[in-house]
Amino acid sequence: MFGLEALDLARIQFAFTVSFHIIFPALSIGMASFLAVLEGLWLKTNDSTYKDLYHFWLKIFAVFFGMGVVSGLVMAYEFGTNWSGFVDFAGAVTGPLLTYEVLTAFFIEAGFLGVMLFGWNRVGRGLHFLSTIMVAIGTLMSTFWILSSNSWMHTPAGYELIDGRVVPIHWLEVIFNPSFPFRWAHMTIAAYLSVAFLVGASAAWHLLRGNDNPAIRKMFSMAMWMALFVAPIQAFVGDAHGLNTLEHQPAKIAAIEGHWENPPGEATPLILFGLPDMEREETRFKVEIPVLGSLILTHSFTEQIPALKDFPKEDRPPAYVVFWSFRIMVALGLLMIAAGVWSLFLRWRHKLYETKAFLRLIMCMGPTGLIAILAGWFTTEVGRQPWIVYGLLRTKDGVANHSVTQLSITLVSFVVVYFAVFGIGTVYALRMIGKGPHTGEGDLTTQGGPGHDRHPKRPLSASDEGTEKAHSHDQLTGH
Template identity: 75%
Template sequence: MFGLEALDLARIQFAFTISFHIVFPAITIGLASYLAVLEGLWLKTSNTLYRDLYHFWSKIFAVNFGMGVVSGLVMAYQFGTNWSAFSDFAGAVTGPLLTYEVLTAFFLEAGFLGVMLFGWNRVGPGLHFFSTVMVAIGTLISTFWILASNSWMHTPQGYEIIDGRVIPVDWFAVVFNPSFPYRLAHMATAAFLATAFFVGASAAWHLLRGRDNPAIRKMLSMALWMALLVAPVQAFIGDLHGLNTLKYQPAKIAAIEGHWENVGDEPTPLILFGWPDMQREETRFKVEIPALGSLILTHSLDKQVPALKDFPPEDRANSTIVFWTFRVMVAMGLMMILTGLWGTWLRRGERLYTCRPFLHLAVWMGPSGIVAILAGWYTTEIGRQPWIVHGLMRTADASSGHSAAQLGFTLALFVVVYFVLFGAGIGYMLRLVRKGPKIDGGKETSEGGPGKPRTPARPLSAAEEGLEDGETDTLPERS
């Protein structure tokens, strides 16, 4: 298929399916915590605005959660179908970690999700809020175990190799491997930021179309506070993660920087832009700043960053790809920080909700968090190559040995099914966003609440409702 070998097609198939999957858990993590905050604020202040925002975003959360579960099942099966040699080699580590994720996080989420979505007028306020919090905690526990498994593949420890298989001997060392804390914090924070900009973009979209009410304003305000406070923290976490990667995966850093060789004892420059050429072993058309690479990556001006030529060609990641995916991620992060700062400046003149250039920027920044997550994920996973378990097993030795024709057919099938199935799901989510929070001229239509008469927040209830102006978006009465 297009001159690609079976291994290339297996890698592309995994990358394609995980690119779809990672979007949904990221939004699920952020929305779950956002819903917990909204319900907590409503219980504390009795402001019905928070309640209506909760009902609105709980529908979107439910649809997103469902797509995340479905897409995640495919990922689990691929370990056995396309990467059976890896499963045989490292299954004693990765298998239990993924099982712990199901036994703790997934069961916790599934156990309380029904109460959260359908129990609004069937249980008391305390129990309903507890259920929402448990779902939010469940998403974070899921992140914990998934990142523990993936991080071990980057910085393995706590194991022995017996009869050609990895055997865990210290589970604490396996779980809390050297890169795990940084990658967990980086991913969780990225999920919060992605959700914040998703929420903020939806609010800005409504404001640009003249739908200015307290609920929409609150959505935008909360999103921008998150951007202002968390985006700089994410940059700091990223710096710590970079230092950890330099220590344990120096070849990845060299590929990310497009840095081929050091000159004498000179500090390493920072290459802002260029085109790393793997065949010519140089970065062409580069624009660089002297010594800045050493300052950023080692926090000193007298240390050098390892260069790609320090490693054999067969141990080098594809610098052409990770050089640019990393810069896309950093660019999105800088834009998030600037958006948060601009929003704060506009608050001073009470122009946050009326400055159309800023609102247009907020809309365009809606997918920035997802773009940053995907770019960061590509940087991490492609930068690990040629290892599937760093230093222990090469990716070429991990595949199941299927033919290129078989993998090409299944890849094409995945592309068609995914775009149809998840395209429809994403389209439906955007339809829900178009509707906006349920509000009537800025006044709430009923009191209600947990344990009081009010229609539950059914995630698919909007399917039968119109989207045009003048149509009601009142939830149907409970039978």
């Protein structure tokens, strides 16, 4: 297929499925915590605006959560079908970690999700709030175990090699491997920012259309506070993550920086833009700032960072990918910080909800959090190459023995099915967002029957058509 080998197709297939998958858990993580905050504020203030927002975003959360579960199941099977060499080598570590995710996070989510979605008028306020909190905790625990397993593949620790297989010796070292704390914090904050800008973009869209009500203003205000305070924190966490990567995966940092060699006595410049060329072993057409690379990465004016030529060619990551994916992530992060600062200025001028240029910017920034997450994951995973377990197992040794034809058929099938199923789900969620929150949505009752409103209890109920038809029928029949 297009001259690609089986290894290339296996990598493309996994990259495609994991890229689709990561979007929905990221939204679920951020939105579950957002819902917990909304319900907590409603219980504290008794302001019905927070309750209206809770019911509005709860339905959207249900859609994203469902698509995340479905897309995750596919990846679990992919490990066995396409990467049997990796499973045989490192399954004693990654298998238990993913099992812990099921036994803790998934069971918590499954136990409390039903109460969260359907129990609003069936259980007390305290129990329902507890259920929302537990679902939010469950999403964070899921992130914990998934990132622990993935981080171990980048910075393996707590193991011994016995008969060509990894055997865990110290589980705390396995779980809390050197890169895990930084990557878990970075991913969690990224999920929060992704939801903040999705919520902010939806509010901006409604404000631009003239749909101005307290609920719209409230969610726009909350999103901008999140951007103002959390986006700069993400920058500091990212810096700490970069320093950790420099210590444990120096070749990745060299590829990210497009840095090929260290002239004696010269500090490392920061290359802003350029075209890394793996064959010519140089970054062409580069625009650089002297010394700044050393200052950012080593916090020194003189210390050099490792260069790509310090590593054998077969151990170098593809710099042309990670160089640009990293810059996309950083550029979007800086844009988020700028948006937060602008929002503070407009808030001070009492023009936060009326400045159309700012509203248009935030509306366009709706997907930026998710794009930054994808760019960050490309940087991390492609930068690990040619290793599937860094320094221990090469990617080419972890792939299953499938033919090009088999992998081509499955890849095409995945592309068609994923775009159809998850495309429909995404459009459906966007339609729900387009309807916007309605005042008093949380006051609908569940008694049903003639003469009573009945709030739909299906989590995918995007419209009120059923309720409207019931009212029309009652008017026609005189009930």
